[in-house]
Amino acid sequence: MTTKKLAVIFPGIGYHKDKPLLYYATKLAQSAGYDLIHIEYHDMPEKVKGDVTMMKRAGEIAFEQTEEQLKDVVFDEYEDVVFIAKSIGTVVAAKYVSDHGIKAKQVWYTPVEETFTFPGNNVVAFIGDADPWSDVNAVKEKAKALGIKMFSYPECNHSLETGTVSIDTRTIHEVMERTEHFIY
DSSP: OOOOEEEEEEOOSSOOTTSHHHHHHHHHHHHTTEEEEEOOOOSOOSOOTTOHHHHHHHHHHHHHHHHHHHTTOOGGGOSEEEEEEETHHHHHHHHHHHHHTOOOEEEEESOOGGGGGSOOTTEEEEEETTOTTSOHHHHHHHHHHHTOEEEEETTOOTTSOOSOHHHHHHHHHHHHHHHHHHHO
């Protein structure tokens, strides 16, 4: 009998499923036999970066839309569930797992600080040392306090990129290897 598996993909505000981290993570999940659900956000506020009020509002909107999109999913039907999330999607995924008591592995790409207000069981996270969307040191400290395995990449921004293609492709390769190891 085949294990029934589900991967839910949570985008960032401007980082969608066709961007490298989520695109390749989706491919990994697909090749591992996971059913896929892609969460999509719409009507998000603009000029969120650096504005705590707007970021909070964006998170609320994203969570409401996620609730609607997942309302008919019976997570107990799956033996293996993984939530793969980017940026604000990490907050939404962590809150959803916490609020609904779902036993899911979680992959957090460039989590923002608010993500760490939720328990972090069975999580692997990745952040760039030059991420302008987060207080990187605070994120690392919070991850450590929660026992979350956090991988950090020098000079990488919020997309885990430096602008040098050879470095960026090596980074994405390493991140995907670690993601694959975690979800398999």
